Amino acid sequence: MGLGDKAKHLAEEAGGKAKEAHGKLTDDEKREAEGKAQQASANLKQAGDDAKDAFKG
Structure with missing residues (x-):
């Protein structure tokens, strides 16, 4: 894939x-979970x- x-x-x-x-610092479990999901x-x-790159080469 491209560098972009x-x-x-x-x-x-x-x-x-x-x-x-930020979620950990503010004790906001929802925000912390959103960060982990992201x-x-x-x-x-x-x-x-990475898989696409491997098949190209």
Whole structure:
């Protein structure tokens, strides 16, 4: 995949980490869970991109 997609997924993961950290600091379990879900989604997209790259090569 393109570098733009990879950068977008990394940014999404970083946003999820920030959201999770904010949830922990404010004792907001919902926000913390949203952050974890966002990270999982980004990681899944990154894995898909990696698989596509492997089949291209």
